[in-house]
Amino acid sequence: MQSHGLSAEICQVQAETVWSRCLYTIATNAGISVTACALLAIRGNSDATAYYWLASIAITLFIRYLFYVAIRWTDLNRVAPHMALKLLSFGAFLTGIAWASLPFVVPQFDPLTTDAWLYLIMLGISIGAGLLGIGYRWLSLCFSMPIHLSVVVSVLLAGGAFSIVITIDVVVLTLLLYRACCGNETAFVESVARKLEAAALSSSLTAAHSEMMQANARLELLANCDPLTGLANRAAFNETLARAIREASKNHAKLGLLVLDLDRFKHVNDTMGHKAGDDLLTEFGQRLRNALPTVNTFIARLGGDEFSIIVTGSDAVCEATRAAEIVLSQVRKPFNLNGQTSTIGTSVGLALYPEHGTDADELFVSADMALYRSKEQGRGRWRKFDPMLRAAAERQRQIETDVLRAIEAGELEAWFQPQVCLHTHTVLGFEALVRWHHPTLGFIAPPEIVQAAHAIHSSDRLTGAVTDAACTLLRALPDMGLPNATVAINVSPREFALYSVSEMLAAKVARHGIRPNLLEIEITEEALLDTVIAGAQLKQLEQSGFTLAVDDFGAGHSSLTRLIDLKVDRLKIDRGIISGLERSDRNRAIISALIRLGEALSMSMLAEGVETESEAETLRTLGCWMGQGYLFARPMPMPRIASWLREHGEKQGAVSRVVA
Structure with missing residues (x-):
């Protein structure tokens, strides 16, 4: 119808x-x-x-x-x-x-x-x-x-x-x-x-006119004001910063830009509720408004717990640093939230125009980099932008851009550092360490490579490439007189949450025809503690026959229960405890206790970073019989291993033999 x-x-x-x-x-x-x-x-x-x-x-x-x-x-x-x-x-x-x-x-x-x-x-x-x-x-x-x-x-x-x-x-x-x-x-x-x-239309005209007037007033307020704190919002901040830079450029003046956020703000929201978080932001905004000068100072809330302060005037540099100190002093005072007294910290990043940026975007990025450097250095402080930060960020971006191509092109190599018996100096195994010489950046440190691969979700490709190199060496070692030598690879704890490490490694050793017990999987102590994500895969690695080792043991907080439950085969004593061992009674006592622990758990102990003969002698005296470090050899590419073994054997006066 x-x-x-x-x-x-x-x-x-x-x-x-x-x-x-x-x-x-x-x-x-x-x-x-x-x-x-x-x-x-x-x-x-x-x-x-x-x-x-x-x-x-x-x-x-x-x-x-x-x-x-x-x-x-x-x-x-x-x-x-x-x-x-x-x-x-x-x-x-x-x-x-x-x-x-x-x-x-x-x-x-x-x-x-x-x-x-x-x-x-x-x-x-x-x-x-x-x-x-x-x-x-x-x-x-x-x-x-x-x-x-x-x-x-x-x-x-x-x-x-x-x-x-x-x-x-x-x-x-x-x-x-x-x-x-x-x-x-x-x-x-x-x-x-x-x-x-x-x-x-007739009935709505009057109401529409009234609503229009009210809406215009509200829009004008909302367009420039943060409704929670009453400070300027991001839109007003962007406009003010652009205008301040234009005026500073015209007058050949300087200005300071501070970017800050509250430390542990998420903790307040999670434990005390969002109302307490809103009260904290409101009180903090009021303190900034009351403590900072009203002339040549513009305060804005950018969103969440992020604030920004623009400082202009003839002495903008000094006033900006003074403003940073005022912010820190104001936030150190306790806040009363839900009837409870809470202390909240803050971190501040400072950038100056025109030294650290010639436009609004560049200046803000500089201040933001300084803020994160402040957080990295312990929070509760302010830091001025260092041009090296931008260079480091650009370097990391370049590494992330090129790392996958380098993996696929075979530009990333696995170098191997020998692990020897401290008593006989016979070679027991090797540790695979990733190396990359970038065509423009030069040598890239392994942590940078691992971080870049993780950032672009290619950790599996990186670990897979190192595993292939380790398996290739394992197939060649019998011809070098080391049929039972192991090769260790490092697996980051973050990888267990990204893909099935155990399945990937099992597929690799099967394809290369390698016994799983000859491939040693080095994990850090934090992976032992992550029973939800890493626990199941570590157990699967153990059941598949891989040798498990805990890297940098003694530097973290390992769980003894997890060590026993997973049947870890080897503990690698952290270099920080080995350094200066012969001069430190405390370090000797720690290593002695760790060695006794390893004996009680039927785990072999390997000392990392052995660089002097005195350190090796002290370790032998304490009962540690495996070591790795520059005293014996630096990491080397695979083609160099055979000649090094000959030189090492000649140096020791005998051919290296394997301890099963």
């Missing part, structure tokens, strides 16, 4: 209009029906059929009256106007069917002569229904179409040329009626739509 596509308001007006005429149409139908029945009685040759027909009309009109009452009591015109229109149309259809039956129930009906007056009544009442149904065509059509169809059928049944002409006329009249109903409804809908739009 057409009304399905109309708005709810127009549909409601249609329902109200049709419903309001319902009683009038019922009364009109009742009157004309009685008249028709009386004429049939006068006509004669009739039995009680006319009265039965009148009774059927009365029943349909009563049903329509019930619909009328139900719609009024249920307020259906408002809550479900489509349903109301359907009910009213259905009632009209019932009455139309009753009228349509008239030619077929009259005895000895003669449509073309004596009874033609019935057609006049039927067609007249259908046209009247069309006039009364203006606004909703389906109500008129539901009543009229059965009547017109009845006339057409009854006339055609009479036969003859005259009936065909009459039929054609009735069909034309029906089409005209349909078109008139459609046109009336369209005009009605358009009229109602215009009235509704005019009424809505």
Whole structure:
């Protein structure tokens, strides 16, 4: 139905209009029906059929009256106007069917002569229904179409040329009626739509004007002000910084930019709730506003717990450093949050125009770098931007850009440092260490390589490449007289959360045909503590037969339970404990305790970073019999190993032999 596509308001007006005429149409139908029945009685040759027909009309009109009452009591015109229109149309259809039956129930009906007056009544009442149904065509059509169809059928049944002409006329009249109903409804809908739009527009103009004024005021406030702290927001900060730089450039002046955030702010939110966090930000903003000069100082909250301060004026450099100290002093004072006294720290980064940046973006990046350097150095302090920070950031970016290409091109190499017996100096194994000489940056330190690979999600590619090199060496060692020597590779704890290290290593040794126990997997102590992510994979590595070693043992906080549970094969004593061992009673006591621990757990101990003969002698005295360090050899590429073994054997006066 057409009304399905109309708005709810127009549909409601249609329902109200049709419903309001319902009683009038019922009364009109009742009157004309009685008249028709009386004429049939006068006509004669009739039995009680006319009265039965009148009774059927009365029943349909009563049903329509019930619909009328139900719609009024249920307020259906408002809550479900489509349903109301359907009910009213259905009632009209019932009455139309009753009228349509008239030619077929009259005895000895003669449509073309004596009874033609019935057609006049039927067609007249259908046209009247069309006039009364203006606004909703389906109500008129539901009543009229059965009547017109009845006339057409009854006339055609009479036969003859005259009936065909009459039929054609009735069909034309029906089409005209349909078109008139459609046109009336369209005009009605358009009229109602215009009235509704005019009424809505008229009623909303005053409110819209008032709301517009209020909205403009709110937008102006929101465009430049942080609603929580009352300080300037990021948009106002960006505009102010750009304008300050233009003025400083024009006047050949300087300005200072401070970027800061609150230390442990997330902890406050997590433990005390977001309201406490909001109270902290509000109080901190108020302290900045009260403590910093009102002249040549612009304070903004950039978002979250990040704030920024722009310092201008003739002495901007000194005032900026003074502002940094004021910020630190203000944040050291306790905050009262939810009735509890809390101390919150802050870190501050400072950049100066034009030394550290000639536009807003460059200056802000410089201040942000200084902020993160402040955090790295212990928080609770301020740091001025150092151009070396930008160089370091650019260096790291370049490394991250090139590291994957270098891995795929074979530019990253694995060098190997021997592990020897401290008593006999026989070679027991090697540790694989990644090396990369960048074409423009030169030598790249291993931690930088590992960090870059992790940053671009290529840790598996890096570890896989080192593992391939280690397996290649393991296949060559028997020909060098070292069939049982091991090769160790380092696996970062972060890798266990990125991919299945155990599956990758198992696939590598299977492809190279290497015994898993000859490949030693070095992990740091923090991986032992991560029982959720790393624990399952470490257990799988152990079950697959790989040798497990804990690197830098003694530098962290290893769990003794985890050491036992995982059946770690080797502990590597951290270089920090080995250095200056012969002069430190404390370090000797620590190493002695670690060696006893290793013996109790059936784990071999290896000392890292052995550089002097005195350190080696002290380790031998304490009971450590494995070492690695510059005293024996520096890391070397694989092609150098065979010649080094010969030189080492000649130096020791004998060929190196393997201790199983």
